[in-house]
Amino acid sequence: MTPRLELRHISKSYPGVKANDDVSLQVAPGEIHAVLGENGAGKSTLMKIIVGAVQADAGQMLWDGQVQAVRHPAQARALGISMVHQHFSLFDSLTAAQNIWLGLDRSLSLDEVRQRVQDLSAAYGLPLDPERPVHALSVGERQRVEILRALMTRPRLLILDEPTSVLTPQAVETLFVTLRQLAAQGCSLLYISHKLDEIRTLCERCTVMRAGRVTGEVDPRQETAAGLSRLMIGAEPQRPPPRTARRDAPVRLSLRGLQAPPDSPHGVTLHDLHLTLKAGDILGVAGVSGNGQQELLRLLSGEDRRAPRGTLIWTADDGTDHDLGPMGPRERRALGLHHVPEERLGRGAVPVLSLAQNTLLTRRDPVGRLGHWSPSRAAALAGRIIERFGVRAAGPGAAARSLSGGNLQKFIMGREISAAPRLLIVAQPTWGVDVGAAAQIRAELVALRDQGCALLVVSEELDELLELSDRIVVMAGGRLSPVLPVAQASVERIGLWMSGLWEDGPTGVDAADASDASDETGSAHVPA
Numbered sequence: 001m002t003p004r005l006e007l008r009h010i011s012k013s014y015p016g017v018k019a020n021d022d023v024s025l026q027v028a029p030g031e032i033h034a035v036l037g038e039n040g041a042g043k044s045t046l047m048k049i050i051v052g053a054v055q056a057d058a059g060q061m062l063w064d065g066q067v068q069a070v071r072h073p074a075q076a077r078a079l080g081i082s083m084v085h086q087h088f089s090l091f092d093s094l095t096a097a098q099n100i101w102l103g104l105d106r107s108l109s110l111d112e113v114r115q116r117v118q119d120l121s122a123a124y125g126l127p128l129d130p131e132r133p134v135h136a137l138s139v140g141e142r143q144r145v146e147i148l149r150a151l152m153t154r155p156r157l158l159i160l161d162e163p164t165s166v167l168t169p170q171a172v173e174t175l176f177v178t179l180r181q182l183a184a185q186g187c188s189l190l191y192i193s194h195k196l197d198e199i200r201t202l203c204e205r206c207t208v209m210r211a212g213r214v215t216g217e218v219d220p221r222q223e224t225a226a227g228l229s230r231l232m233i234g235a236e237p238q239r240p241p242p243r244t245a246r247r248d249a250p251v252r253l254s255l256r257g258l259q260a261p262p263d264s265p266h267g268v269t270l271h272d273l274h275l276t277l278k279a280g281d282i283l284g285v286a287g288v289s290g291n292g293q294q295e296l297l298r299l300l301s302g303e304d305r306r307a308p309r310g311t312l313i314w315t316a317d318d319g320t321d322h323d324l325g326p327m328g329p330r331e332r333r334a335l336g337l338h339h340v341p342e343e344r345l346g347r348g349a350v351p352v353l354s355l356a357q358n359t360l361l362t363r364r365d366p367v368g369r370l371g372h373w374s375p376s377r378a379a380a381l382a383g384r385i386i387e388r389f390g391v392r393a394a395g396p397g398a399a400a401r402s403l404s405g406g407n408l409q410k411f412i413m414g415r416e417i418s419a420a421p422r423l424l425i426v427a428q429p430t431w432g433v434d435v436g437a438a439a440q441i442r443a444e445l446v447a448l449r450d451q452g453c454a455l456l457v458v459s460e461e462l463d464e465l466l467e468l469s470d471r472i473v474v475m476a477g478g479r480l481s482p483v484l485p486v487a488q489a490s491v492e493r494i495g496l497w498m499s500g501l502w503e504d505g506p507t508g509v510d511a512a513d514a515s516d517a518s519d520e521t522g523s524a525h526v527p528a
């Protein structure tokens, strides 16, 4: 059978790095083909070449057996190639439907697009209100917009760059049903993911890349996750060190009835949140995105200063309480509260600035006593982060936007971890990061915990939270469930709580300490 897509000897260099080096691969009609590789291996670059967003220096692309020189994304779209990118390209102020409409050829009216979005989202189990503006959508929902936008074009080759990184396990399963349906209808799929189990479940072929080159092509269904990991990074990922929870540690942060009305028209109301976070404690916040996590993170980081007085309390080492509510991010950082936001580009890092300059967003080390920052000190700091966290980048002078998604994530995590915070608030800590780097980041977080840092980790990846956390709380409908020690937090129980159903009882307190909260027979409580 003539391959739908064939790449022959593709090469592409950027200053100082060969992103693709003599890459060849074939994808048959209806085939689900994975591309696997460590951060910076060159996967995204290869996909950008296929969709005409980047021009290869050498090599050929064949489409249905014909040589094609795709010079522009519109050309690729005309062939039937569609891509869901790792970084979203959506206009914040427009609605989901308007964003999708803009990406189409205008043969449909906005009303027709709205209707089709609704039909597609129902058919593919991707719930989305087309009328909501993108700025009010969570990362998970934004990704749904991207996926729906791609499906609107009825693609013959659909490229997905880590599409599941912010989806719940149930949503991933639904997406896989969709993707298998698409493949059965003859659509070819190129699937980039760092999740080895997903690749083994979904894909029938897998091209493995390392440092720009193809290092192997395997049938992932015949491989173990450890075997795939070895092919990709040359080793199996390290296991996290064992947990040693300290229950007698001092309290660092307390939420005492924290509440807030929505900060945007489609935002979530936060209701009476109670929580204590101790030194040496990792608290995982599970939940489907869009249930108030972003609102909570903004209140904790200081980006939103509307926390009512006395509801958000920092306890210093000497036991004195400080009201964080009115403090901005800088004042909170001075206390030792650091934050890694969900959105890396834009909020976690300024795309056009160098890595060295990006250290200044949250670090004072390169700033002298008179308030002037020292470029050499900033470069040295960036260099240390690059080295310690294995960030693949041209150097401290590289622009943030030139880094691959996973490498930028490693850099931002490294910037905050190496600040030796007293409290670290992290959203999606290993989003887009390869298995080796994910294990390293988790190990660094556990090490921070063991040094007495308190951590609040918001993640949609339940497996990650179960591995990392000492205690887990679920957020649904702007409320917090009781807090469970991780030993009592089964996937089934947390999964049920994620849909807003938890046993009656005081919220945000340790279920182990509150007998009625840990009573499985308690009546169901459905948050509004």
Ligand SMILES: Nc1ncnc2c1ncn2[C@@H]1O[C@H](COP(=O)(O)OP(=O)(O)OP(=O)(O)O)[C@@H](O)[C@H]1O
Pocket: 014, 015, 017, 018, 019, 037, 038, 039, 040, 041, 042, 043, 044, 045, 046, 392, 393, 394, 401, 402, 403, 404, 405, 406, 407, 432, 434
């Ligand atoms: N526009 C650019 N300018 C300079 N270097 C770039 C640019 N785009 C990519 N690179 C470099 O090319 C290499 C491959 O990057 P690419 O984004 O293709 O990797 P990836 O395999 O998709 O990684 P990840 O899993 O982290 O997304 C990296 O070293 C990256 O820094």
